[in-house]
Amino acid sequence: MRRLGAIADDFTGATDLATNLAKRGFRVVVIPGGALDAAEARVRALPDRPDAVVIALKSRTAPVATAVADSLRALDLLESLDCDRFYLKYCSTFDSTDEGNIGPVLDALSKRLDAGRVVVVPSFPANGRTVEGGILSVHGVPLAESPMKDHPLTPMRRSRVADLLAPQTSAPVGEVYSDVVDRGSEALAEALSQSSARYVVVDAATDAQLDTIAGATAGDVLVSGGSGLALGMTPPQADVEQGSGSLPAAVDAGADTDxxxxxxxxxxxxxxxxxxxxxxxxxxxxxxxxxxxxxxxxxxxxxxxxxxxxxxxxxxxxxxxxxxxxxxxxxxxxxxxxxxxxxxxxxxxxxxxxxxxxxxxxxxxxxxxxxxxxxxxxxxxxxxxxxxxxxxxxxxxxxxxxxxxxxxxxxxxxxxxxxxxxxxxxxxxxxxxxxxxxxxxxxxxxxxxxxxx
The missing domain is CATH 3.40.980.20 (Four-carbon acid sugar kinase, nucleotide binding domain)
Structure with missing residues (x-):
């Protein structure tokens, strides 16, 4: 049974992702980045072992070297907990600068995991974050024209996601548009396999398109994005539902714990x-x-x-x-x-x-x-x-x-x-x-x- 390990670049992003995973039926726990030393023993001692572990870092605006080191340390813990699939969670408005930290962390994780290609999916339609034609919009307004353009720490002055990511990495950045996504998971998987880019920005403006992307990347060792992509993911226990067509009930606030x-x-x-x-x-x-x-x-x-x-x-x-x-x-x-x-x-x-x-x-x-x-x-x-x-x-x-x-x-x-x-x-x-x-x-x-x- 596969176990998902996620690294979020801030605490609200971690609970954001965990919320969406729980809605899909994942048993999920969030570990603050400052509490990693004894986390393995605590997680293994839980009465119900989680099938998703989300680590909440405070690395979004940290120095690049610190963000990379913290992310790799988080990866060490996730691997020790038998996670074999990974998710880099960043803000759905791609909060970053030309120096990082999304690109450098992606570089470090993809190298460590030998991930030849990683999708980049910041979309979260339920909160008005969509990517169409490679352009990230907030409630229909291009990112560079939204209030995010004046963010005090990460002013967002471009709207094309590839243009935001390219200065942060030496790896090639490609794009796949909605016409390919709308052909279904198999067509999208084929298009992704043919891309020569390490990082591929994929259009998503609807939950249905997120479902397609999740299906096309189900075998990928590393994915990246906002929390929206989680809404298309299937929890490991659903693999044994014998074709019932239904997902397990979402994790409840009171599920099995005092x-x-x-x-x-x-x-x-x-x-x-x-x-x-x-x-x-x-x-x-x-x-x-x-x-x-x-x-x-x-x-x-x-x-x-x-x-x-x-x-x-x-x-x-x-x-x-x-x-x-x-x-x-x-x-x-x-x-x-x-x-x-x-x-x-x-x-x-x-x-x-x-x-x-x-x-x-x-x-x-x-x-x-x-x-x-x-x-x-x-x-x-x-x-x-x-x-x-x-x-x-x-x-x-x-x-x-x-x-x-x-x-x-x-x-x-x-x-x-x-x-x-x-x-x-x-x-x-x-x-x-x-x-x-x-x-x-x-x-x-x-x-x-x-x-x-």
């Missing part, structure tokens, strides 16, 4: 939303949250002046609101956020006299550290239902909590789910990690209905 049945046992748990993302959708969600929830904007200057003191003030404020309920008894979580306008990204701050520019922490680093420390502190005081917006913020939060693995639970929206894990202190938390541009406008207020049906 951990994932414990929400009702903690009715007085506090709730919290934290957002470090500057993305367009998250800013819309912050605006909606401010209108309906207690809200506190992070004071970056206060963090520069005295981070511990500002953390203390934030903890007191969160604890004063985290156990609030609305008139129907539903959670009314406080919202702690960093950005509600792009103007926030150009603010100048005062640093202590004598501190060299090279030694000045970037505001985004201070925000991530602050939110991670805030969540970790209040989690040990009963605030154990937590929604996190932003990939970098999610990585910092999971690391600060010391979560060693995440069990995937109920889906909130395409690519976003609740998950559970234990902190370094043994506290059980329910956590949702939301990619910046995913989710509906009201997610900060509506996600709790899924956790408390």
């Amino acid at each position: 951990d994932t049945l414990d929400v009702a046992a903690r009715p007085h748990a506090g709730s919290l939303v934290v957002s470090g993302s500057a993305s367009s959708m998250t800013r819309t969600q912050v605006a909606h949250g401010r209108a309906h929830l207690p809200a506190r904007k992070i004071d970056v200057q206060a963090l520069i002046d005295d981070a511990p003191a500002e953390l203390g003030r934030a903890v007191v404020w969160v604890l004063a609101h985290a156990f609030d309920e609305d008139a129907d008894g539903a959670p009314r979580p406080p919202l702690v956020y960093a950005v509600d306008s792009l103007d926030d990204l150009s603010v100048s701050y005062r640093y202590p006299d004598g501190l060299a520019p090279a030694d000045r922490p970037h505001p985004s680093e201070l925000i991530e550290q602050h939110l991670g420390a805030l969540v970790a502190t209040v989690a040990e005081r009963g605030v154990t239902h937590i929604l996190v917006a932003g990939g970098e913020t999610s990585g910092s939060t999971v690391t600060a909590l010391g979560l060693s693995e995440l069990v995937i639970g109920a889906e909130i929206a395409p690519g976003v789910c609740w998950a559970q894990g234990h902190t370094a202190h043994g506290t059980l938390v329910d956590i949702a990690l939301k990619s910046g541009n995913f989710g509906s406008e009201d997610m900060f207020t509506s996600a709790w209905k899924v956790l408390h049906p």
Whole structure:
């Protein structure tokens, strides 16, 4: 029986992929990249061995050498867990620069696995990410014309995926268009086998086309893309269904484990939303949250002046609101956020006299550290239902909590789910990690209905 091993370049991407694999019937577990040392023993000790293991790295914007080294270390673990097929998960908007990190990591993994050709499939139609004629669009708008063109870390100024990838690798990059995909898996497999390119960008604008791509690449040792490709994959146990034509039931939030049945046992748990993302959708969600929830904007200057003191003030404020309920008894979580306008990204701050520019922490680093420390502190005081917006913020939060693995639970929206894990202190938390541009406008207020049906 084949076992899938996946490497995601950020934490929201990992749970995004795990959500889609679970929907297809995979038994899946997510392992944070900072918890790899003892992960093999923990995974082997699970009562039901997963047939998909997703490792959540924080490598999307890391130095290239670090991203490559972390990815290869993750591959080592996956191979030790008997994975024999692999999936490199990156953002559906192909977040990267001309230096990387998608290309260098693909180069390293494909060389290690002796993968002669790897498909590149960022599409996720359910979230408006499609590739047609090689052009990546976001809700019908070419990537370079979408809000992603102004991303503070990875501004996307081209729309053709091959043009985004080519500067990052010395390997040839090819394309296969939808007219070939629409002929079916066998025709697509034949076209891919005839390509001389190591990396092949494949059009996909519908779930049916993702199904075709998944079928055509079912025997590939390595595939790459956003999480959408997982929606066409078949779990190993389906191979023994004797032609029933149906997939196993998707992994449920409470499937066979005590951990994932414990929400009702903690009715007085506090709730919290934290957002470090500057993305367009998250800013819309912050605006909606401010209108309906207690809200506190992070004071970056206060963090520069005295981070511990500002953390203390934030903890007191969160604890004063985290156990609030609305008139129907539903959670009314406080919202702690960093950005509600792009103007926030150009603010100048005062640093202590004598501190060299090279030694000045970037505001985004201070925000991530602050939110991670805030969540970790209040989690040990009963605030154990937590929604996190932003990939970098999610990585910092999971690391600060010391979560060693995440069990995937109920889906909130395409690519976003609740998950559970234990902190370094043994506290059980329910956590949702939301990619910046995913989710509906009201997610900060509506996600709790899924956790408390």
